[in-house]
Structure formats: structure tokens, C-alpha cells
Amino acid sequence: MRSTFPKIIEKIINKDKNTVVLLGDIGVYSFKNIFEKYPNQILNLSTLEQTMIGFAAGLVKNNHNVFIHSISPFLILRALEQIKIDFCYNKLPINLISVGGSFEYSKLGSTHHCSEDVMILDKYGFKVFIPKNEIDLKKLIINNYNKNQFNYFRVTSLEQFDTLDQIIARKYNKKKNNLIIVGPIRKFISDNKENLNNFNIINISSPCLSELKGVHFENNHTYIYEDYIGTVLEFKIRKKYTFAKVKTLPFNTVFYRYYGTPDEAYDNIGFSKKKFMNYLNDSNF
Amino acid sequence: MSLNHKSNLKKIRENILKCAFINKEGHIGSSYSILEILYVYFIFFYSKTDFFILSKGHASIGLYSIFFFKKWISKEKFFNFGAKKSILGGHPDSNKLKKLVPFSTGSLGHGLPTSVGLSYSSKIKNSNSKIFVLCGDQELLEGTTWESLALIQNLKLKNMIIILDKNNSDFRSIKINDIKKKVKSFDLPVTTVNGHSLTDLKNIFLKIIKSNNSHFLICNTIKGKGIKLMENNPEWHHKYPSDHNQLLQFIRSIY
Numbered sequence: 001m002r003s004t005f006p007k008i009i010e011k012i013i014n015k016d017k018n019t020v021v022l023l024g025d026i027g028v029y030s031f032k033n034i035f036e037k038y039p040n041q042i043l044n045l046s047t048l049e050q051t052m053i054g055f056a057a058g059l060v061k062n063n064h065n066v067f068i069h070s071i072s073p074f075l076i077l078r079a080l081e082q083i084k085i086d087f088c089y090n091k092l093p094i095n096l097i098s099v100g101g102s103f104e105y106s107k108l109g110s111t112h113h114c115s116e117d118v119m120i121l122d123k124y125g126f127k128v129f130i131p132k133n134e135i136d137l138k139k140l141i142i143n144n145y146n147k148n149q150f151n152y153f154r155v156t157s158l159e160q161f162d163t164l165d166q167i168i169a170r171k172y173n174k175k176k177n178n179l180i181i182v183g184p185i186r187k188f189i190s191d192n193k194e195n196l197n198n199f200n201i202i203n204i205s206s207p208c209l210s211e212l213k214g215v216h217f218e219n220n221h222t223y224i225y226e227d228y229i230g231t232v233l234e235f236k237i238r239k240k241y242t243f244a245k246v247k248t249l250p251f252n253t254v255f256y257r258y259y260g261t262p263d264e265a266y267d268n269i270g271f272s273k274k275k276f277m278n279y280l281n282d283s284n285f
Numbered sequence: 286m287s288l289n290h291k292s293n294l295k296k297i298r299e300n301i302l303k304c305a306f307i308n309k310e311g312h313i314g315s316s317y318s319i320l321e322i323l324y325v326y327f328i329f330f331y332s333k334t335d336f337f338i339l340s341k342g343h344a345s346i347g348l349y350s351i352f353f354f355k356k357w358i359s360k361e362k363f364f365n366f367g368a369k370k371s372i373l374g375g376h377p378d379s380n381k382l383k384k385l386v387p388f389s390t391g392s393l394g395h396g397l398p399t400s401v402g403l404s405y406s407s408k409i410k411n412s413n414s415k416i417f418v419l420c421g422d423q424e425l426l427e428g429t430t431w432e433s434l435a436l437i438q439n440l441k442l443k444n445m446i447i448i449l450d451k452n453n454s455d456f457r458s459i460k461i462n463d464i465k466k467k468v469k470s471f472d473l474p475v476t477t478v479n480g481h482s483l484t485d486l487k488n489i490f491l492k493i494i495k496s497n498n499s500h501f502l503i504c505n506t507i508k509g510k511g512i513k514l515m516e517n518n519p520e521w522h523h524k525y526p527s528d529h530n531q532l533l534q535f536i537r538s539i540y
Contacts, residue, residue, distance in 0.1 A: 040409045041409075043440075045436070048432040048435070048436065050394075050398070050428065050429050050432070051398040051401070051429045051432035051433055051436060052398075053398070054395055054397070054398025054399045054401070054402065054429060054433075055398050055399070055401050055402035055405070055433075055436065056402060057388070057398075057399045057402060058388075058398070058399040058400060058401060058402020058403035058404070058405070058406060059402045059403075059405065059406050060402075061387060061388060061399070061402070061403060061406075062402075062403055062406035062407065062410070063406075064406060081392065082395065082398075085389070085391075085392055085395055086395060086398075086399060089380075089389055090379055090380070090388060090389050091380055
């Protein structure tokens with residue numbers, strides 16, 4: 001997915017000369033076409049995260065559409081006050097695109113982790129998009145980038161598994177429990193494919209209620225898998241459907257103090273093939 | 286509008302004092318130190334196609350007093366400063382003052398990066414807009430200041446006028462020494478001026494604007510300038526007259 005979005009941006013810039021892209025010295029090579037063709041419309045501002053945000057606000061103020069890209073701890077956490085004040089308080093729309101959310105950079109240690117981003121930006125009024133795959137990413141960016149809103153695209157750099165497509169495509173069954181997965185299907189979920197036939201699987205790209213049309217909460221148990229802390233979607237469901245039996249599978253880790261692969265990290269924080277099914281089999285609400 | 290600038294400024298200082306007293310809010314000292322700068326800019330050099338950002342947003346009452354003087358806001362609105370539904374708050378809000386305030390400030394270190402973004406945008410749009418940004422000296426401690434100067438240098442921006450209100454409010458904190466030398470290292474022309482001399486300010490503004498280059502203007506000012514008791518007195522950073530008698534005493538002492 002990470003290699004796809006520069007191509008999407010290039011298509012946008014080809015049509016929309018008002019678009020500017022700011023990079024935090026990440027993925028620079030992938031954007032080389034844009035650097036060559038539109039040198040005024042793409043800048044690598046390196047590690048000036050806080051100034052990059054303010055700079056972007058100045059561009060937006062003068063009517064540009066702006067994309068900012070870096071890895072999530074630097075883009076979101078390091079420059080959080082700037083995001084809050086320069087965009088949200090000033091009501092200036094922006095497109096933030098991150099990679100490396102939560103523990104995707106597990107081998108690099110805690111300085112390169114960020115599991116708080118979705119929760120915080122959701123509260124600030126951002127439309128948060130967690131694309132499921134490349135097609136989804138393209139659709140989400142094209143449909144939202146110039147809609148005068150705060151957009152956050154949380155792009156995974158890990159492998160996506162689309163193995164549940166057939167289960168997902170089945171007709172909704174009110175008698176079955178719900179498993180809502182926000183964002184890409186992770187390996188430990190995909191590995192459980194044969195165990196998920198008794199669930200309605202709803203795979204969405206954004207933790208918001210508009211993605212849950214047709215989903216019933218009255219007589220079902222609803223399990224939510226979100227790849228970040230904060231029970232963002234559960235909070236919204238409970239607010240609207242006070243009777244709902246809903247719980248978010250426990251993603252509570254901010255400091256992950258080990259290295260290893262992302263799969264090992266997920267396992268370590270409680271998400272392996274077995275542990276995942278244990279959560280789904282727990283009907284204690 | 287009277288051309289007696291000294292008398293105008295006395296009146297504006299009086300308005301600031303009254304407004305702060307009525308509403309129990311206002312950074313008077315910080316507003317007084319930049320008043321001549323604001324006056325010269327808005328009376329002689331203001332243009333709708335330019336941008337002026339008050340990065341040291343806590344001096345808002347100074348900015349509003351100029352808007353009031355120019356009749357851009359009503360007396361009623363000016364003296365409603367800081368009230369619940371007022372459009373004028375302790376820090377300027379661009380959502381409430383859309384045409385007069387391009388960018389909301391208040392947290393130091395935000396105005397300059399945004400100004401650089403505006404500057405770059407104007408450059409790539411081939412626009413003649415100039416971007417004026419007024420910063421405080423303690424604000425220079427924010428890292429974004431130096432990141433912004435690096436950007437101005439790298440992007441070769443020629444339309445930025447950064448004005449520093451050097452009122453020595455950093456006297457009891459760590460300081461940025463040799464500001465002129467440091468700023469010059471970013472290939473930015475630097476000038477120092479008496480920030481309370483209307484003539485000197487007017488002349489340097491003219492020179493800078495004609496130069497068609499970015500500029501860093503260090504204005505030597507006095508915090509609380511205009512009332513002896515307030516001058517360089519940190520007690521009056523965020524304080525207003527305690528009662529009517531003190532208000533009248535201050536008004537009489539404005540020079």
C-alpha cells in the first residue's frame with residue numbers, strides 16, 4: 001500500500017495544480033516522478049515536523065490542497081499541538097498520511113511506535129481512514145482529499161490479507177454475532193478463517209457509524225478489532241445504541257518494549273491465532 | 286483621522302488601559318511595546334493583498350486597539366474584549382475576525398511557520414503579496430523559529446518581513462544571544478531600529494519593502510512603554526489597573 005499512494009498523489013497533482021505534498025524525509029524516492037515534473041509542488045522538509053505543519057497551514061490558508069506524509073509518531077505525536085492549533089483551531093483542512101502505525105516498526109523500538117494517533121485525531125474532528133487495501137486507499141484519497149475537512153489516512157506497510165472476502169461478502173445474518181474489523185485484515189485474523197463462519201464479519205475503513213449501515217446490535221454480541229488504543233468505535237456505538245453488547249478486543253499497549261517482527265509484537269500484546277479466538281469466544285460482556 | 290500621531294498613540298494607549306480595566310483582561314505591557322510598530326504598519330503600509338500575523342498573540346489588545354482606531358471594529362466590540370460572546374479574545378481568533386486576522390495565534394512559535402507557508406504559496410503563485418509576521422523575543426526560543434529561518438533560506442523566499450519585538454522580556458530566562466549574527470547566518474538581511482520611533486520605523490519599512498527581499502527587523506522596544514510604572518516591570522505583564530483611581534492615575538501618566 002505504501003508504494004501505491006505516491007502514484008495516487010501523482011494522478012491528483014496532474015489534474016490539480018493547486019496540490020502540494022510535504023514529506024518528512026520518508027518515501028522520498030517513491031515520489032521521484034513528482035519531484036521531476038512538479039518541483040514547486042513537492043518538498044522534502046525532513047525532520048522539521050512542527051514547522052512542516054505550520055508551513056502546511058500557510059499553504060492551505062492560501063487555498064492549496066495539501067498532503068503531509070511521515071511516519072505516525074513523528075507526524076502525529078511530535079507535531080500534535082501544531083495539528084490541533086494550526087489546522088483544527090484555525091479550521092484549515094488538511095490531508096495527513098502516515099505509515100508505521102502502532103507497532104509496525106516493531107524492530108525499531110518505542111521511539112517509532114504510535115498507537116494513540118487514531119483516538120486523538122478522532123477527538124479533534126479528523127475523518128480517520130484506515131484503508132483495507134490498495135483499491136480502498138485510492139478510493140478513500142480521491143473521494144476525500146479536497147472535501148474541506150481534516151483527513152487522516154493511516155496506511156499500513158504490512159502485508160494485507162484479503163482471505164476473508166468470501167465470508168465478508170455473505171448476506172448479513174441477524175442471528176449471528178458481529179465481528180467488526182477496522183482496517184486491514186491482519187495475519188492472526190486471516191489464520192482464523194475457518195473459525196469465523198459463525199460471525200458476520202464487517203470490515204470497514206473508518207471507525208465511524210456511517211460504515212455500519214445494516215449492522216444489528218439488538219440481539220447480538222459485537223466484537224470490535226481496532227489496531228490502536230482508545231476503543232474509538234465502541235464508544236460511538238455505545239453512545240447511539242445504549243443497549244448494545246459490544247466490546248473492543250483489548251488493544252491497550254502504548255509502550256511495547258521488545259523488538260522482533262510485527263507478528264511477534266502482536267502475539268506479545270495478546271493477538272495470536274489462538275488468543276484472538278479466545279477473545280471471540282468470550283461471551284462475558 | 287488626525288495626523289497628530291503622538292496624540293493618536295496616547296489615545297490608543299488610553300483605550301487599551303480602559304479596555305483591560307473594564308474587562309479584567311489584557312497583556313498591556315506586551316501591547317504597549319509593539320504599539321508604534323502596529324501603528325506604522327497599519328496606518329502607512331497596510332494592504333489587503335498582504336498578510337499580517339501577530340505571532341506573539343497575547344498582545345492582541347494592542348492589535349484590536351489599532352483596528353478600533355481605524356474604525357474596522359466598533360467601540361462596542363472593542364470594549365467587549367474577552368467577554369463570552371465577544372469576537373475579541375485574549376489571543377486573536379481568525380474564525381471570529383476572518384478579514385482582519387489571517388491566522389489564530391496564542392501559542393508561541395506558530396505564527397512564523399505559517400507565515401513561511403504563506404510566503405511560499407505566494408511565491409509559487411507569482412503573487413506580489415508580502416507576509417509580515419511580528420514575533421516576541423522569548424518566542425525565539427521556540428525551535429520552530431530556527432526551522433522557519435532554515436526554510437526561508439532553502440526555499441529562497443523574498444517576500445517575508447519578520448519583525449522582532451525585542452523588549453527584553455527574556456531578562457529572567459535563558460536568552461538567545463547575538464540574534465543579529467545568528468539570523469544573518471541564514472542569509473537574511475537584518476536591521477535594528479528603535480521600535481518606538483515612528484520616523485525610523487516608517488523609513489525602514491519603506492526601505493525593506495522596496496528591497497524586494499525578505500528581511501529580519503529587530504525593533505528595540507520597552508515593555509510597557511508609555512507608562513513609567515509599567516516600563517520593564519514584569520509585574521505588569523498580565524495585569525490591569527486594580528481600581529478606578531489607579532486607572533485614572535495611569536491615564537494621566539501616559540506620555
